[in-house]
Amino acid sequence: xxxxxxxxxxxxxxxxxxxxxxxxxxxxxISGGFKAALEKLAPQFEAQSGDxxxxxxxxxxxxxxxxxxxxxxRGEKTDVVIMVGDALKNLEKGSWLQPGSRVELADSPIxxxxxxxxxKPDISSxxxxxxxxxxxxxxxxxxxxxxxxVSSQLFKTLGIEAQMKDxxxxxxxxxVAGEVAGGKYALGFQQVSExxxxxxxxxxxxxxxxxxxxxxxxxxxxxxxxxxQEGKALLDFLASPAAQQTVAATGLKSVPAxxxxxxxxxxx
Numbered sequence: 001x002x003x004x005x006x007x008x009x010x011x012x013x014x015x016x017x018x019x020x021x022x023x024x025x026x027x028x029x030i031s032g033g034f035k036a037a038l039e040k041l042a043p044q045f046e047a048q049s050g051d052x053x054x055x056x057x058x059x060x061x062x063x064x065x066x067x068x069x070x071x072x073x074r075g076e077k078t079d080v081v082i083m084v085g086d087a088l089k090n091l092e093k094g095s096w097l098q099p100g101s102r103v104e105l106a107d108s109p110i111x112x113x114x115x116x117x118x119x120k121p122d123i124s125s126x127x128x129x130x131x132x133x134x135x136x137x138x139x140x141x142x143x144x145x146x147x148x149x150v151s152s153q154l155f156k157t158l159g160i161e162a163q164m165k166d167x168x169x170x171x172x173x174x175x176v177a178g179e180v181a182g183g184k185y186a187l188g189f190q191q192v193s194e195x196x197x198x199x200x201x202x203x204x205x206x207x208x209x210x211x212x213x214x215x216x217x218x219x220x221x222x223x224x225x226x227x228x229q230e231g232k233a234l235l236d237f238l239a240s241p242a243a244q245q246t247v248a249a250t251g252l253k254s255v256p257a258x259x260x261x262x263x264x265x266x267x268x
Contacts, residue, residue: 024051024227026234029068029078031060031144032175032194033108034217036250038082038238045237051230060084062143064173072096078222079231082238084145085216092220098228101221103235106244106252108215110146111192113177113201120202121187126210130158133187139164140185142194143172149213150189157211177201191215192251217252 030038035057042053056076058066060083065071068083069091081088081097082105091097112123121135122128133139133155141147147170155161155168171179180188181200188201195203206212219238221231237243244254 022050024230025054026051026080026227026230027054027056027078028080028082028231028234029056029058029071029076030082031058031068031084031217033060033084033144033191033215034082034105034193034219034247034252036193036197037106037247037252040246040250041238041243044243045234048237049230049233051227051234053234059142059144059173060087061145062172064143066173072222077224077226079225079227080219080221080234082217082219082235085218086145088218088220096223098221098223098225101228101232101235103219103232103239104255105217105219105235105238106193106247107255108146108191108193108217108252109206110149110189110213110215111195111206111251112204113180113188113190113195113198114186114204115180115183116200116202118186118202120204123204124208126158126208129208129211130160133158133160134163136186137167138185139168139187139189140171140176140179141168141189142176142191143170145215146189146191146213147171147176153213154207154211196251214253216255 046052056078058068058071060068068081081091088102114120121132123132141150151168155164169185175194175198176188176190177195177198179185181198192206219235221228225231248254
């Protein structure tokens with residue numbers, strides 16, 4: 001049996017304590033569109049960095065108490081926010097973010113689902129989508145960026161705004177696909193990355209290119225972050241080519257390299 005000398009034992013204890021002390025809990029407020037990607041990538045980042053990611057979910061916008069801007073406004077603390085790019089820009093204007101910390105992460109198209117087991121309607125063209133919407137008994141959309149587009153622009157573009165008024169419904173706080181899976185609505189519209197993880201639905205496809213709306217997701221370190229460097233390291237990891245393979249698998253699309261490079265500065 002090997003003998004452990006007191007001096008060696010003390011060194012091992014100090015080393016263990018030092019490693020534990022160096023590890024940080026990096027809190028991330030995140031909206032649904034990028035959440036599936038981060039959940040898949042978190043174990044890899046934690047293994048590489050030694051830090052732990054703490055997720056706090058909430059919409060990028062809206063009136064609910066869970067919405068990220070509302071969480072920040074009432075004093076909830078976080079190191080990083082990951083959300084719809086336009087909503088992030090509003091936080092930037094309001095001095096909620098560390099200057100120069102924004103990192104472009106992914107682009108998200110809008111898709112459509114029906115309850116599992118139901119026939120898949122045709123949305124392959126603008127005219128087919130229009131006909132499907134007119135035939136649907138009910139339609140659901142989110143309270144975030146994709147929903148705003150569907151309710152305020154898509155129906156109008158298709159010339160069916162009046163017909164959709166009474167059968168299109170906004171779903172707040174919870175995934176649209178979950179409501180469709182439960183049979184509450186016949187069709188569900190939301191960003192593809194938010195539709196795919198939900199069981200009980202069948203993904204029909206993305207909106208036709210002529211009426212598609214792409215939502216940019218981006219992240220930034222908050223102005224009062226306790227762990228700024230760790231937060232920036234996480235964002236850079238998520239934007240890296242290796243991580244983007246996993247990001248794409250969740251229904252998101254990589255941001256063009258030129259756009260990514262323009263917004264990746266050093267946090268001091």
